[in-house]
Structures are given as C-alpha cells and as structure tokens.
Amino acid sequence: MTYFLLRRLALMIFTIFFTSLIVFGLTQLLPGDIARLFLGRDASDAAIAEFNQTFRLNDHPLQQYVRWIIGDVTQVEGDHSRGILRGDWGRSFSAGYPRVQPLISRALQYSMMLTGFTLLISIPISILLGVFAGIRANSWLDNLIAIFSLSVVGLPEFVTALVLINTFALRLGWFDAISTPHANDGWFTIIQKLTLPALTATFVLLGYVTRMTRAGVQEELKKAYIRTAILKGLPRRVVLFKHVLRNALLPSVTVIALSIGWLMGGLVVIEQVYNYPGLGKLMVDAVLSKNYPVLQACVMIVITFIVLSNFLADLLYALLNPKVRYQS
Amino acid sequence: MNEEAVVLSARNVSIDYQIGKRWLNVIHDVSLDLHANRTHGLVGESASGKSTLALALMCYLAENGRITAGTIHYEGRNLLELAANELRQLWGSKMSLVPQNALSALNPSYTIGEQMGEVSRTHLGISRRESGLRAAEMLRSVRIADVENVLRSYPFQLSGGMLQRISIGMALSVAPSLLVLDEPTTALDVTTQAVILDLFRELIDRHDATALYVSHDLGTVAQFCDAVTVLYGGEVMESAPVKELYANPKHPYTQGLLASLPARANAAQEQRIHTIEGVAPSLAHRSPACVFAERCKHAIDRCHAEKPPLEHIGGRQTIRCFRWQEIAQDEATSAANQAAAEPVVRPQIDLPRKNELLTTHELAKKFGKRNALLRWLGKEVIPLHALDRVSITVNKGNTLGIVGESGSGKSTLARVLVALETADSGSIELLGENLSYELSQREPSFMASMRLIPQNPDASLNPYITVGSALERTLKVLAERSKHSENWQQAELSSKHGRWKRVHQLLKAVGLEESYRQRYPNQLSGGEKQRVAIARAFASDPALIIADEPTSSLDVSVQAVVLNLLKDLRETQEVAYIFISHDMDVIRYVADWICVMYLGQIVEEGSNEQLYAAPSHPYTEALFSAIPEPNPLLQKKRIRLEGELPSARNLPGGCPFHTRCPRKIGEICETDIPPIRPAGVGHFIRCHIEVDELSRLQSATEEDLQP
Amino acid sequence: MTENPAAFVGTVIVFLFVCVALCSPLIAPYSYQTIIRNEERRAVKEQAPGEAYDIGYTVVGSELFPRNSRSRFGFIAGLRGSITFVLGTDWQGRDVYSRLIWGARDVLILPGLAAAFSVAIGASIGATIGYMGGWLDEIISRLLEALLAIPALVLALVLIAAQPGGGSGISAVLSLLFVIVVIYTPIVARVIRSATLAVRASGYVEEAKLRGESKAHIVFREIFPSVLPALVVEGALRFSYAIFLNASLGFLGLGVSPTSPEWGATINQARRAGTMSLTPWATWPPVIAIAVLIISINLMSDGLRRFFRYEGHHG
Secondary structure, rough: OOHHHEEEEEOOOHHHHHHHHHHHHHHOOOOOOHHHHOOOOOHHHHHHHHHHHOOOOOOOHHHHHHHHOOOOOOOOOOOOOOOHHHHHOOOOOOOOOHHHHHHHHHEEEEEEHHHHHHHHHHHHHHHHHHHHHHOOOHHHHHHHHHHHOOOOOOHHHHHHHHHHHHHHHHHHHOOOOOOOOOOOOOOHHHHHHHHHHHHHHHHHHHHHHHHHHHHHHHHOOHHHHHHHHHHHOOHHHHHHHHHHHHHHHEEEEEEEHHHHHHHHHOOOHHHHHHOOOOOHHHHHHHHHHOOOOHHHHHHHHHHHHHHHHHHHHHHHHHOOOOOHHOOO | OOOOOOOEEEEEEEEEEEEEEEEEEEEEEEEEEEEEEOOEEEEOEEEEEEEEHHHHHHHOOOOEEEEEEEEEEEEEOOHHHHHHHHHHHEEOOOOOOOOOOOOOOOOOOOOOHHHHHHHHHHHHOOOHHHHHHHHHHHHHOOOOOHHHHHHHHOOOOHHHHHHHHHHHHHOOOOOOOOOEEEEOOOOOHHHHHHHHHHHHHHHHHOOEEEEEEEEOOOOHHHHHHOOEEEEEEEEEEEEEEEHHHOOOOOOOOHHHHOOOOOHHHOOOOOOOOOOOOOOOOOOOOOOOOOOOHHHHOOOOOOHOOOOOOOOEEEOOOEEEEOOHHHHHHHHHHHHHHHHHHOOOOOOOOOOOOOOOOEEEEEEEEOOOOOHHHHHOOOOOOEEEEEEEEEEEEOOOOEEEEEEOOOOOOOHHHHHHHHOOOOOEEEEEEEEOOOOOOOHHHOHHHHHHHEEEEEOOOOOOOOOOOOOOHHHHHHHHHHHHHHHOOOOOOOHHHHHHHHHHHHHHHHHHOOOOOOOHHHOOHHHHHHHHHHHHHHHHOOOOOOEEEEEEEEOOOOOOHHHHHHHHHHHHHHHHHOOEEEEEEHHHHHHHHHEEEEEEEEEOOEEEEEEEEHHOOOOOOOHHHHHHOOOOOOOOEEEEEOOOOOOOOOOOOOOOOOOOOOOOOOOOOOOOOHOOOOOEEEEEHHHHEEEOOOOOOOHHHHHHHHHHHOO | OOHHHHHHHHHHHHHHHHHHOOHHHHOOOOOOOEEOOOHHHHHHHHHOOOOOOOOOOOOOOOOEOOOOOOOOOOOOOEEOOOOOOOEEEEEOEEEEEHHHHHHHHHHHHHHHHHHHHHHHHHHHHHHHHHHHHHHHHHHHHHHHHHHHHOHHHHHHHHHHHHOOOOOOHHHHHHHHHHHHHHHHHHHHHHHHHHHHHHHHOHHHHHHHHHHOOOOOHHHHHHHHHHHHHHHHHHHHHHHHHHHHHHHHHHHHHOOOOOOOHHHHHHHHHHOOOOOOOOOOOHHHHHHHHHHHHHHHHHHHHHHHHHHHOOOOOOO
C-alpha cells in the first residue's frame, strides 16, 4: 500500500507541475499585448512600456515562467520576486501593484471556512437522506426524496441562492442578504453569515451524494452476503450498520472527498451572489478585469486543492476497501 | 436421535413472488418431510424453484416473496407463526445455510475471523476472544491448515474450495440441527467437489445434523443423499429414498431426467440419449392440470384436465401422477424386451496420424508480457502460463474431446486455434496449410472451414439483431470470402433469396421452426440460443467445429437434446469436432479421441476406450474417481486430491501435477519433466512411472476395494 | 411514457421551451431592446384612465415614476392592436415578456448546439479509444481524467481569460460555444468509452471478428446499438448542464454580451442596476423560467434513463 500511495504522490506533484505550465501557457497564447488588454486601448505607450517593465512581460516566456516559479535568481533592479515555491505569488496588475499573496491567503481563509461549514451541514443530511431512500426504496419517502433530488437540487446556484435570500433574508429576516465578513465579527455572526451560502452549496451537493448513497445502499441490499448476514441470525441493526453501510457508503465517501475541490474553487456563483470574498469571487473579478497574475495564482491554488482532494479520495478508498490494500 | 423422528415437515406450501407489478406463483402445494440425521436431496432444473423452496423452508423469503399457503413445522413449531426476532434466534443457531457461491456470500470488507466470530457472539453471548478461539477450532475441523492466517484474511484472498470449507465451518459454528446446502459445490471443479463433499458428509455425521441438499446434479445427489424430492415447475413430482428413486423412478419426469444423463447413455452403450421433448413451463401462469403433461409421453386426457394430487404410497414415497402404476408396468415389460436386443456396436474410428485435418505442434501461450512502462504504472501482471507445448491431432470426421478442469488451458486452446488469442510459439496446420497466429492474416477460406461454438450462448448473439438476420449476415460475409468446399454453393449464396433459403435449412437442421427467424435473442431460451449458435457455426459448411463447453450452462434435459443434435449433424454434415468440456460423462458420450489437460499440458491422450481403462495418468485416475455416479449403489474407488490447484503464475517445476499427485514417486517428479510414454496404439501418458507399473498399481487398488 | 408521468410532463415542457426558443422572433411582441418611451406610456394612461395601470417605473434621467400600489404587475390592455405588456416592463422600460421570449433563444440554442457538438466529438473519441485500447487509451484517458477533475466553472473562467474577448456578435458566440464544448466533451468521452468497453468483449463481437467483419462494421453495427442508450441519455444530460453553465456564466457577466436577454444575464443586470427588489416582476420570471426548464430537462433525462434501463454513471 505504501507503494500505491507513493505513486499517487508522485502523480500529484506531476499534475500540479503540468497545470502550472498550462495556466502560464494560456496567458502567453493571447494575441496582442497583455498590457494593452489590461490597460485598455486608450492607454499611452509610455504607460504600456512601464507596465511591461514592471512585470517583465518582454522577457522570453520561459524566463517569465521560471521567474514565476522560483523567482529572481540574480540581483535585479525593480521588483524582486521570490517565486511561488517560496511563497511569493507576484504582484497584481491593479492600481499600486499590490502583492498577490495576501489577497490569496485572505480569500483562501474565507473559502476554507465556507467549505468547512458546508461539509458540516451537507454530509450528515445527504447521507441520512440517501440511506433512508435506499432502505425504503420505492416507498413514498423514497419518491419524495427522488423528486427533491431531481428538481431543487439540479438548479443553478444563483437560482437557489436568490430564492433563499428572498425567503430567509428579505421576508423572514433571519439572515443577512450579504455575507461579507468583517475582521471583528464574532463567531456567531460568522455562522449567521455563512449559513445561507453554505445551504446553497449544500443543495448542489445533495443531488450527487444523496443519489450516490441511495444507489449504493440499494446495490448492497441485493448482495448475497447480506442474505448470509441475515441468515446468521444477526440483529437488524448489526446487519444494517455493520454490513450494509460499510460497503454502501464507500462511493459516497469518495464523492464527498472529491467535492472538497469543487467547494474550494467552484463556488464562484455563490460567492458572487452573497458577496462573499472567497477564491471564486477573486477569480471572477480577475477574469473580468484581466488581472492575470491574480488569476494564475487562484487557479494554481484551486488545482492544488483538487489534486489534494483526489488524493484524499484515493486514500479513503484504499483504507476502506481491503482489495486495494492487499493487491500485490 | 430417533431415525423416525421428523425434524422439519412442510405441508401444502405455496409461494408467490412479485415481479414488476404481477404476482407469480412460484411454488405450489409442496409437501415433504426431513427425517432426523438424514440428508434429503432436492433436485430440479433451473426454473424448478428449488432454491426458493429451500430458503423458504428456513422461513426466509426475499422482499418480494410471500408464503401464501401451507405450514412448515420445525421441531414442533409452525415457523410461519413465529415473530421476526424468534426466527432470528433460530437462524444461525438451529438452522444454517451453506450458500452456493461462497465468495459472494461473504462480506469483502471484513476478515474471515470477524465474520465467523459474529455468529457465536450473537447466539452464545461469548466474548470476542472466545469466539475467535471457537472460529479457529471450526477451521481446524474443516481441515484448513494455516488457521491463524486464514482468520486474518479477506475473502478475496482465498480460493473457492477454501471458502466453501469456511462456509460450512461458519454454518456449523453453533451446532445447528438443520443444515440447508444450496448447490454448495456447483461452482467448484470436480476434484475439489469430491473432497468438499467428503468433508461435508463427515461433518454432518459428526454433528448429528439433518441436511437439505439442493442440486441439479443427479450424480452428487445419488452419492450424498439418503432421500430425494424431485421438483418440476414449482411442484413436487416424486419423493423417495435414494436407492428406490434411482433404481425404480416412478414419475415420468424423473424417468426422463435420469434417462437424459450422458452417464446413463454411456453405461447402456447407446448412441443417442433419451430426451424429454418441449420446454419447461414459464412461471407466468400455473397450469390447472398436471404441470408436466405437455411434455409427458404417457399423458392422457385426464392429465391435461386435472392436477394429480400428491399421494403417499408407503415407504416414505410420494408421487404426483395419475398413471404411475400403469407406467411402471409398461416400463417393466419394455425393459425385459430390451435386454434381449443386441448391444449396439460402436463404429470404427480412424487411428491417429491418418487423414489429418488439423494438427498443432508444441503450441504455447503465456498471458501478460513483461513491459517496463506497465511496471512503472504499477499495472504489470506476472505472466500466466496458459498453454505449454500442446500438440493435438484431429482427423476428418472424428471428434476430439478435450477435458480438463479450471486452469487447464482448454478454453485458451480453443481461442488460440481460432485466433481470438495469439499463440507465442508452436504451429497450427489445417489441411496441411500453416495458419497464422493473427486473425487478420489468416486466409478467409480457413475462417469458414474452422468455426467456433462459444461457451456462453447468452452473450454470443447480438441482442439487437434477429436470429434470421444474424444467420443471413454470417452466410453473406463468409460466402464472399470462402472458396474451399464443393457443397458451398457460392452462386446460390450470392443472392439474398439463396441465402434466406439456406437460413431456413439451417434452422430446420437444428430443430427450430421457421418462425424463429424473426425472433430476437431475448425471446429464446438457453437451449434455443445454443441451437442458433450451432446453426451459425454450420452456416459455412465447415470441416471442423470447435465447441467450447457448449452444454455447460444448460439444464440436463436440454443438454441431452443439444448433444443428440451435435451427433446427428456430425453424421449428416461430415464434420469433425473439437469438443471441450469439464464433464467427463459428456466427453465419453461424444468423443472418439480424448486429451486430458492439466495446467496447460496434455497429460494423457488416447481413444475413448483406452482412456476409460487402466493404465491412466494419475490425474485422469483421480478425475474419474471424483465424478459422482448417478447410481447410489455404485461405489467408486476413492482417490482424493489434497491441496490446492497451483497458480498458473507460479508453475511447479518438473511434472506440474506433483504437488497433488497421490502416486508421486519421489524427487524426480519435482525436478524432471516426465517423458511421454506410449501405452497402446495412439495412447500416451506423460508420467515418470512406467506404464506397466501404472497398470499394476491401478488394477491392484480396485481389487483392494472388493469386499 | 405513461409509467413515468413526471418524465412525460418534463419532456413536454422542454419541447415547449424549445419551440419558443426557435420561434422567438415570431412570438415576441417586441424586440428585447425596445424601450417603451415615457410619452407612449403617458398617452396610454390618458386614453384609458382608471383602467390602465402603471407599468412599473423606469429611470429616465433621475426621475422615478412610481408604480401603482395596487398592482405588482402592470397591464395595459387594448391599445395599438393587441399589445399587452403581460408581465410589465423592467427598470429600463423594456417589455419583460418579450425579453423572456428572446432570452429563450440564447438560453437554449447555444447550449443545445454545444451539447450536440460535445456529444458528437466526445462519442467519437470515447468509442475510438474504447475500441482500440492500448497506449492510446491510456494516454487519452489520463488527459480526460485531468480535465474532468477541474470544476466546470473554473475551467470556463480559465478558458475565457485565455481569449481576447471584448468582441461581440458571432465571435463572442463562437468563443462561448468553444468553451462549453471543451468543458463537456471529456465526460461524454468517458461515458461512451465505458459503454464501448462493456460491449467490446461480448461474445457476439468476437463472433463478428471470426466472420471476418471489418472494423467499421463491428463498430457501427455490433457495438453502436448497445452504446446508443448511453448516448441519448448523455445528450439530454449535457443539454441540461450546458444550459446551467451558460446561465451561470451569464449571471457572472461573462456570457455572450452584457446586455443580452439571456435569463442568467438578465438577473445579473438587475442586480447590478440595484433593482432586484424594486421590480420583482422583471427579475423573477427569468429565475422561474430557468428553474422550470432545468427541472423539466432533469425529469426528461431521468425518464430516458429509465426507459433505456440504463444505470450509467453519476454526474
């Protein structure tokens, strides 16, 4: 099994490296001047020249890439970059050329909070619903859950977000419509602010996880070893929890692990609607304003989280499935 | 316990199942008694409902099943009146199940120790440590050697035979008084089956248990059971003590079933097997009359109008037939007449090396090549030796039988011959021409002269194409490419009309009506699908047909029809067969020449007569003794192979059989490859023991068994 | 059809939406850009006083025309032939109903094309690598896996950022089409690949090989019919996802054009104008429309899946 994990680790590193190439490469593919794209058609030549100089956009692409990754090796004039590997994500295009790194880490913090809270809500609900639906297949409860899954849950996030805001924030006043956190918010306020966005994200996750769990449970109940367990005279509780769920939940667990990646970077729309300053919002703003250094940094972080969550999913799968562990 | 005591008594039990929206009656009016310390066999073909009944007798039904009538008394109590938790107390402690497929009946995520321990902890309330000790003891009693290791293993790490031992060990954990065995050895090789059944017998006797043994295999039932119930279409046809049933079957179905065994045909030296006409009834509706009447050659009007009741006729026998006494008299008279008839003479067969059609020379194949890239990706596979220097010869018009168990390489041989797999070395020659290993490089006319009947009839027909279209397409494509045989009238087949005419001929030749041409595969039964596969193989008028286990997935009665068909076609079409099977009775029935394969090698080859007489290769000998005779009076000498089949990835050196050979003579068997010794004209045995010595040893053992 | 009434209803609704989308120029009373002038409105009000209601309000300069407190939706009946502002006008004076209908075109046609392309391309890739196997399969599968790991929106953002953008009309449409196709082709390829693999080893495919059938025949006549159910279900699913993605991008302001009547974009425009709660009759119809559309497609896909008894994969 260690060999299996080591291979996965190597694959991870390779993927991240490969992604960095792609992400960087995309900006180089753009026709026309990055500077002109950002500053606009009316920008003066002098402004463009200064821009290019600051960001070393006239250097050879490979040179720029290396600088991005490991920074300036020799002493240079102007801005000195230490490279991603040493935690320096460069500077943003926007006014004052602020450093990217603090922007990223703030957004990252917020995204992690939202992710954590979402998982906290969604995992228990979706698994419970899925298990109930699976055990009582084709009953009214199952059909209800199925309809719920198919309808509410497949909707675009902005739809559910707007409905939720309208109901809970505007009409009932339980929550705020805007979820921008402030530095000195107490934990209760934070939870309040996170609730609606997390609920919206939960709706999307519910769709996959509930269906996966239901299918998993259904499959398991048909298996011959469940019959064996029953005919051994084991109590119903034991059959269900020890035998059925142990195997049935495996696909759901991996799906949940995989969704961590999505939660970190894919909540673009939700963050936009609730005005929550996570990575998603940062990315959208970067795209809209053509702020490539910020975009590159965001994408790298998101990809890293995705790769990590894939690895986590593989790890969980290997831990829970003896066949993978013992295959030599 | 008193032998007369009845442990379980079922009376007039009927069971319904819900499929889709409809309720189907699966079991009707079944009554039987299980007597203490006796093993009761429940025999039936595939749609008979025997497994459903067996589980229902434990009062276990799937979600969509209902017992709609009758009573089941166990040790005085009516099981149907018990509450769920009372049943749970019985299950696992007083009555246990030994299931059919041990691998799928065990949870893959828990160790063997855990799954065995559960039972005793639940019913005896003992601690985890105690249950562990108990489990270890159970494993020792089923003769598993490395107990500690097995307890820590997961099911997928163990072999089928091992898992079956664990199953019965688990079932006997809390000393049940009733054991239900649901086809426990169907998935095992014949040699493994023999060992496991011996073990079962010993354990059941030791625990003084009563057993219900469900099977479709009339041979094992004859050897293993004390009494038998025959089930057809969900109803009991006949019940009797085993000797009585096999010697004097009273119900026409039982008679037909026994007659359709190849073993019976072999014993009587007959050229054709008796068959039961027609197909099994569907569950869609239950006939108000005798459920067997449609297929019964003794049926009269009354049989088609009324359902006969299940009568007790003394001596623990029951029968459901109006005319059984008359039938018994008829049979007695015809048997007397038959004894006076001439024994049939087997036709003369060609000696080998004359009139050769197909030969192979030192054919070898390994699966899984070493590949650096794959190893890095972690996907490398240790090579599996499938074929090891196989040389066979098939003569025109003869049948070569290839017999072997799992891992013998017989299927690989078939696939290599038709180039679905590529050989690594050796040669294949058809009519003197060398055949390429690759399908794309073979002459199309050779593809037409050598055809395959594949193993699984369900998968070999495209579900979206009608039977007729499939045949027509085969004709069209092969006709375009072939030019070898005079019977192959290409002009005729180049027109659509000509092809359809031939399709009708083919359907007729395999006994299917014209209307079948419009049917889709999912509208055919297993036997009918196999007949279509046979028609398709014959479409191009081939010189050689390779039949890879063509009847293994079919019921006994259907198998008989197909075997007769194959024999008839051989006469009319002048075709040679390579017939591959694991069933020695079938091989004995169809083959002129036989090769016995073990771990990719041919260990013995010879004519039909030569093979079934001494001297034999020790493996062949063990194989024979493992086959259960459908005759309870016949006791074979018992040669049992201990140990597991070695993995084909890790072949033993020298003679591959030495790890299990009961006649191993010493170190030479481990180190040196055994020589091929002639034992008669065309008869060869690959063994270190001299042929004369083998003869002596093998005859001697038989004498020892004589009382 | 009748066993699954929900799916049937869903299919009918989808069909209706598609018809509306295709016939939008014929149905919509107004173009999606027409701004109803104040003068027209006052004229209407004068001509039928007491019966006419104000049709919401518009911002013209800095003047706000308040809406009638008795009604949420403004109707004007009977003038200029049978012109009716069924749903009133939005904050800029454009007819909501017309914008809804015009929006249907943007919501359905572009994603529909994108779905069709990704199914066509994805199926070809999937079937090819499924049938050929070997190192080609290994390499392409790895690539697909990598692409699939990235959430659709993130990938969309990256691809959009990589384009010069700023253009409008055909080039904007094409680039959005390109983005959606790239995002959804991998999953179709993977699904079709699995379906192909499942069939490839069947007995009847081997039998076809033994007859000497050409590869083309095997793929099209033997394998394809079994793959068809997967294809159809995937097509419906991709359609649903493409609409989803397109609407989300529109909502973010990254769609075809910022002023397009596409429903997601409309909602975005309302938010940016700050008028969401002030003119709810203008902002809720697109929301409801999207919800109904997507639910209907999901029901339809589920019905298709059950019809073909196709278990398939998830997501």
